[in-house]
Amino acid sequence: MKCCCHGQTATCIDLVPIFQNLTSEEKQEVAQITSQKSVEKGELIYSMGDEVDSLFVIHSGLVKIYRLSDTGKEQVLRLVKPGDFLGELTLFSHSPMGHYAEALEPCSMCIIEGSQLKALMGKYPTIAFKVLEELSQRLEKTEQLLEDISLHSVERRLAQVLLDLSAGGNEIELEMSKRDLASQMGMSGETLSRKLSSFEAQGLIEQIGQRRMIIKDRAGLEGVLDGE
Known part of the structure; x- marks a missing residue:
């Protein structure tokens, strides 16, 4: 360094x-x-x-x-x-x-x-209080991730992540590779690619290149959350 x-x-x-x-x-x-x-x-x-x-x-x-x-x-x-x-x-x-x-x-x-x-x-x-506050927030996020992996389907987890990443808009620009995103979500890269293709075929999203996506049907993605 x-x-x-x-x-x-x-x-x-x-x-x-x-x-x-x-x-x-x-x-x-x-x-x-x-x-x-x-x-x-x-x-x-x-x-x-x-x-x-x-x-x-x-x-x-x-x-x-x-x-x-x-x-x-x-x-x-x-x-x-x-x-x-x-x-x-x-x-x-x-x-x-x-x-x-x-x-x-x-x-x-x-x-x-x-x-x-x-x-x-x-x-x-x-x-010290701020450090502990940050650590508690990270622990909460980790516990939420473990809960999602244990209790929810791959489709629901993916729909939730896409909605979160869009931050209320329609465009998503991934900060990491799809392989790393899959790892963070507790699934294989092949599973993520397959589910993204399925969402695209359903008209929920459009994939543009390796890291950019457009949400075409937000209500449909939200319906994935409600349908579980």
């Missing part, structure tokens, strides 16, 4: 919700324990089993968090976008990392040394 522009430090800190309630002077304290790095597309920020002692704040780019089973099957857990952070569990545990973090595109990030950040969390409890 190589260093990136030092001027990004303050921007990184301003981007992250856990620091938003700090004054400019307090943010400067955070900046003093922060360094900058950049990684290339496909590069691992850390691997499962690594011992990590820093918080990584994404300034630009996209990072995939995933696990690998003993058989090599990949399970995508989440995407980390600008303003998000990773490595936070090292603030509370010295256990090795339980997942991989891979750059899906060139990324720049700020890195905050863990022990120094914990000292600041003691000084400014709002940082």
